[in-house]
Amino acid sequence: MGEVSNGKRRRPTVKAGGQATIQQSGQMSYAENYERCCLESAGAVERAFMRLMTRKAEKIGQTSHKIWSLKYLIDNYFGGRSGLRVLDCGAWNGWFLSYDVPEIAQRIALDFDPYYAAELRRSGVRFVLADMEKGALPLAGNSIDLLAMTSTLEHLSCPEHIAREIRRVLKPGGIVFITVPNILKYGFRFWDDVTHKRPFNDKSLRFLFETHGLETVQLSPYNHNLFIAGNLFPGRVHRFLMKFHGKALMYIGRKPGRD
Secondary structure (H helix, E strand, O other), X not given: OOOOOOOOOOOOEEOHXXXXXXXXXXXXXXXXXXXXXXXXXXXXXXXXXXXXHHHHHHHOOOOOHHHHHHHHHHHHHOOOOOOXXXXXXXXXXXXXXXXXXXXXXXXXXXXXXXXXXXXXXHOOOEXXXXXXXXXXXXXXXXXXXXXXXXXXXXXXXXXXHHHHHHHHHEEEEEEEEEEEEEHHHHHHHHHHOOOXXXXXXXXXXXXXXXXXXXXXXXXXXXOHHHHHHHHOOOHHHHXXXXXHHOOEEEEEEEOOOOO
């Protein structure tokens, strides 16, 4: 889930029947209502898969099945490095930052809605309140090793500005990890979420980032569960499954140079 550009979200009071009243400004909390309206309930197979991945996480000293996306990126692109700074833009509840290891010096969650800020801070994550569509990201240039933006870019009306800011804050050699719905697979269902603004396909995603100075490392179909299942299968099997079952797109890019 990503950001929207209509100011701060207000937390609604949810009444019987699942309806939400709107407090003060007349705006609803996107964070809370996204979960209520847009997220599909996990089926039996998915729940079993989450239990399996939670058990695997516990064996390496972690607590949640949510760790595997960040672990995959750290293992594959930052092996042997330490002092890493990881930024999640449009962080929502911070699920991407669940992986907590000594190699990561700082985990940063950026969102324009402080709904989960206190919870994130309690878990050791730095929360940055900022609207990505309004000016520069409040982070120094060349300061981030890994920047993630999962299911967020499609919610923003200014992807060119976002691409420039991503390149600015990444360290030389830094990695960006982007996921978006593939409009060619979603079709009109892309607009089920009324905050979606910009659709992407593989060509437009590559064009956006390469024209803003990033090198494409990987651009492929993406399915979240199959992506984290990559920790169970050899890479070749993993890529084969993603090719046929990924309705979203994954872009991994690198800022040229060395830190």
